[in-house]
Amino acid sequence: MSIIDFYCMPGSPPCAFLDLTGAMLGIDHRFRYHSKEFRRSETLEEDFIKINPQHTVPVIIDEGFTLWESRAICKYLVAKYGKEEHKNLYPADIKTRAIIDQRLDFDLGILYARFYEYYYWQLIDGSPLSEVRFKLLQEALGFLNSFLEGSKFAVGSNMTLADLNILVSIETMRISGIGVEQYPNIVRWFELVKSMTPKFEKIMKPYRKHHNDVVDHYLEATVFQRNQKIISDLATSDKN
Numbered sequence: 001m002s003i004i005d006f007y008c009m010p011g012s013p014p015c016a017f018l019d020l021t022g023a024m025l026g027i028d029h030r031f032r033y034h035s036k037e038f039r040r041s042e043t044l045e046e047d048f049i050k051i052n053p054q055h056t057v058p059v060i061i062d063e064g065f066t067l068w069e070s071r072a073i074c075k076y077l078v079a080k081y082g083k084e085e086h087k088n089l090y091p092a093d094i095k096t097r098a099i100i101d102q103r104l105d106f107d108l109g110i111l112y113a114r115f116y117e118y119y120y121w122q123l124i125d126g127s128p129l130s131e132v133r134f135k136l137l138q139e140a141l142g143f144l145n146s147f148l149e150g151s152k153f154a155v156g157s158n159m160t161l162a163d164l165n166i167l168v169s170i171e172t173m174r175i176s177g178i179g180v181e182q183y184p185n186i187v188r189w190f191e192l193v194k195s196m197t198p199k200f201e202k203i204m205k206p207y208r209k210h211h212n213d214v215v216d217h218y219l220e221a222t223v224f225q226r227n228q229k230i231i232s233d234l235a236t237s238d239k240n
């Protein structure tokens, strides 16, 4: 049995997508995990930069072949390890595949990106949650809700990689306190896809904890930095 080296980070959404895909394909026992700690900036270490100059996880090394970007990795894993029963995850039919790609790109560039800009930005520079960014996120959720109108899954009547990818985005929003109750098609789809995803709870339970721990840590650090700045600004204005 060949081993797949999997560079990951606890609580990372794209790594969770890869974990779910591995479980779906029944190849998760091949994963040899190399965990990188965000708080210790381990992705910026020289050894890791040599593997991925973009310094992001997930990265896989499969029999000497190195790949990063979660969506590209999951497509590769389906192509290489998928059996007959997995072929619908990323099928050969070019039109179906094109729509799956469209949904994956929608998640990368619109849905998850808008969530990232709304929610994670406060952790990066301490900027307050923005109403405009929240409206843009709601618009993206509305798009997803409309894609799911009359459609069992993200693309037609079979579960695909697009479902697993978007499942992680919606779950990440949910645990970050962004509910989707006002989008009935998303609610219906979310419950269905969750129930059809092997090891969903086993993978997502530690994921939720690590994700929230990292968020709490960064919120504390950011608030601390903001307070330090206010104090130092006040000290400067006292001197003038």
Ligand SMILES: N[C@@H](CCC(=O)N[C@@H](CS)C(=O)NCC(=O)O)C(=O)O
Residues within 6 Å of the ligand: 009, 012, 013, 014, 043, 044, 054, 055, 056, 057, 058, 068, 069, 070, 071
């Ligand atoms: N689009 C990428 C996103 C990867 C990404 O941003 N990963 C984060 C963790 S969630 C990371 O590695 N951050 C560390 C860094 O940028 O140094 C994917 O889907 O793989």
